Amino acid sequence: MRKSFAIALAVVGLVALAGVAGADPLAAPGGLSPAGGEDVREPRPVLSWSAVPGAASYRAGWSVNGSLERFEAVNTTSLVLPDTLGENSLVTWRVRAVDAQGLAGEWSGLAEFWSGRDILPPEPAAGLTVLPEGTAVRVRWEASPSLDVAGYQLYHRPEGGTYANPDALGRVTTTLVAGLDPAVAHEFMVTAVDGAGNESAGVVAVWRPGARVTVNGKAFTTIQSAIDAAQPGDVVEVAAGTFLEGVSLPPGVSLRGAGPGLTVLDAAGFPAAVTLEAWSGEAGARTTVSNLALRGGAAGVWGGLADVRLENVVICRANGPGVKTDGGVLELARVTVAHCQGDGVDTGAEGTVVDALVFGNRGMGLNVRRAGAVAVGYSDLYDNLLGGWSGALAGPGLLGVAARFENEPQDDYRVLAGDATIDAGDPLSPFAAEPSPNGGRVNMGAFGNTPAATPSLAPAAGTAVSTQAGSAGSSSRGGKYCIVATASYGSEDVSRVDVLRAMRDRVLRPTPTGARAVATYENAAAPVAREIGKSEVLRALAREWIGR
Numbered sequence: 001m002r003k004s005f006a007i008a009l010a011v012v013g014l015v016a017l018a019g020v021a022g023a024d025p026l027a028a029p030g031g032l033s034p035a036g037g038e039d040v041r042e043p044r045p046v047l048s049w050s051a052v053p054g055a056a057s058y059r060a061g062w063s064v065n066g067s068l069e070r071f072e073a074v075n076t077t078s079l080v081l082p083d084t085l086g087e088n089s090l091v092t093w094r095v096r097a098v099d100a101q102g103l104a105g106e107w108s109g110l111a112e113f114w115s116g117r118d119i120l121p122p123e124p125a126a127g128l129t130v131l132p133e134g135t136a137v138r139v140r141w142e143a144s145p146s147l148d149v150a151g152y153q154l155y156h157r158p159e160g161g162t163y164a165n166p167d168a169l170g171r172v173t174t175t176l177v178a179g180l181d182p183a184v185a186h187e188f189m190v191t192a193v194d195g196a197g198n199e200s201a202g203v204v205a206v207w208r209p210g211a212r213v214t215v216n217g218k219a220f221t222t223i224q225s226a227i228d229a230a231q232p233g234d235v236v237e238v239a240a241g242t243f244l245e246g247v248s249l250p251p252g253v254s255l256r257g258a259g260p261g262l263t264v265l266d267a268a269g270f271p272a273a274v275t276l277e278a279w280s281g282e283a284g285a286r287t288t289v290s291n292l293a294l295r296g297g298a299a300g301v302w303g304g305l306a307d308v309r310l311e312n313v314v315i316c317r318a319n320g321p322g323v324k325t326d327g328g329v330l331e332l333a334r335v336t337v338a339h340c341q342g343d344g345v346d347t348g349a350e351g352t353v354v355d356a357l358v359f360g361n362r363g364m365g366l367n368v369r370r371a372g373a374v375a376v377g378y379s380d381l382y383d384n385l386l387g388g389w390s391g392a393l394a395g396p397g398l399l400g401v402a403a404r405f406e407n408e409p410q411d412d413y414r415v416l417a418g419d420a421t422i423d424a425g426d427p428l429s430p431f432a433a434e435p436s437p438n439g440g441r442v443n444m445g446a447f448g449n450t451p452a453a454t455p456s457l458a459p460a461a462g463t464a465v466s467t468q469a470g471s472a473g474s475s476s477r478g479g480k481y482c483i484v485a486t487a488s489y490g491s492e493d494v495s496r497v498d499v500l501r502a503m504r505d506r507v508l509r510p511t512p513t514g515a516r517a518v519a520t521y522e523n524a525a526a527p528v529a530r531e532i533g534k535s536e537v538l539r540a541l542a543r544e545w546i547g548r
Contacts, residue, residue, distance in 0.1 A: 285307065
């Protein structure tokens with residue numbers, strides 16, 4: 001009897017197991033929501049799906065931004081995610097049904113959605129430049145200010161053509177592009193891309209092969225190759241743009257750019273932006289560097305016994321001195337030397353510094369190693385760590401006030417309207433190239449006597465300001481200065497000079513005859529004033545005559 005009962009139970013069990021084994025597996029759940037890449041904008045979203053017949057529970061699995069998958073079992077067809085999601089979270093998830101015996105069905109397909117997705121593109125890059133570098137071109141740009149930028153995309157095409165697929169770049173601000181047809185202009189566009197894949201507007205620049213550096217009308221691809229082909233007395237002409245070069249100038253070969261705010265030699269990684277090769281008195285043919293900016297390098301200008309004139313030049317961000325020469329002759333006229341890691345100017349030469357701005361350097365502003373060998377006047381030297389000047393012969397017109405600039409952090413050293421350095425240069429310096437109203441006197445700094453100079457403030461009502469061309473030998477002072485009297489007294493701010501100026505403006509200029517007399521005087525006065533200013537004897541005689 002007992003044996004029969006046991007056999008019956010075994011048979012029942014086998015039948016039950018056979019029924020389980022033969023049952024169809026539970027279907028995969030459908031209707032998963034949220035899905036399709038939608039943005040739910042919820043920090044703890046609810047996952048839901050359609051019920052599966054025969055299901056006693058469900059098991060959901062999810063991953064956030066590619067993390068390890070997590071799992072949770074529920075007895076309903078929905079699940080509130082247990083953790084709060086951060087912004088820009090990408091959730092990938094799936095679900096399966098489980099029957100009463102604990103057997104799981106098929107997994108659903110993967111669903112995907114965002115929580116707090118970033119849909120705003122980053123700010124674009126800026127300042128895109130394309131410059132030749134050997135047989136390739138160097139593309140450079142200023143980084144996007146957006147903090148979530150993950151990288152940049154570089155597009156390029158023949159000008160007027162179609163953009164090819166972009167090159168995906170990392171968080172860089174420069175890249176080299178080779179293999180371009182040198183006979184065709186190319187257009188480049190850079191966009192910024194954030195971590196969510198949003199792409200900014202593009203910044204565009206065009207590279208047109210051509211004569212960007214010339215000597216005597218012959219074109220060269222680099223500044224140094226043009227210098228190497230030049231002879232003493234030649235001038236290497238450099239077009240507007242940024243050139244990634246540090247160059248060596250032999251005696252007598254000069255370098256001229258398109259303007260101190262237009263032509264830039266970026267010498268990062270070079271010993272100097274300009275190295276002067278003159279090393280003896282016999283090699284001292286005169287060299288001029290003018291109308292450009294020198295940035296970076298171990299020094300701005302470095303040389304031995306050179307005879308060099310720097311005119312309308314910006315020198316900034318050198319890792320050592322801005323200018324360093326050991327001897328010879330050094331002339332600085334309308335030069336800005338700023339934010340160098342050594343002295344602004346360190347020299348054993350003789351010479352002059354006039355109409356200059358020298359500031360923010362980590363050494364002395366002007367360090368003259370032979371006491372009295374360099375005269376400095378009508379210049380502004382300030383905020384240099386070790387002082388304004390040492391060993392220089394200080395002349396008139398020296399300031400120590402901070403100038404105000406368009407964008408000093410970005411090396412835009414054009415002064416703002418109303419700055420103290422406007423119309424504060426040497427009264428005998430040329431000023432004709434400055435835009436009107438120019439105040440009849442040159443501005444200090446690299447932009448003085450250039451079309452990029454900051455105009456003078458509009459004169460007060462009833463004040464006549466000349467806009468005639470001026471030069472060292474033709475010196476209309478715009479109703480401001482009696483230049484012979486000024487040279488005699490050493491300053492325009494002297495009561496006797498004020499009296500003479502008032503007589504000129506109130507008595508002579510209002511009449512046709514008097515106006516012609518003033519014009520004749522001013523046209524002839526500049527060379528006279530220059531000679532008087534050089535001699536204390538002549539200055540004393542002139543003061544005695546003026547005082548009669």
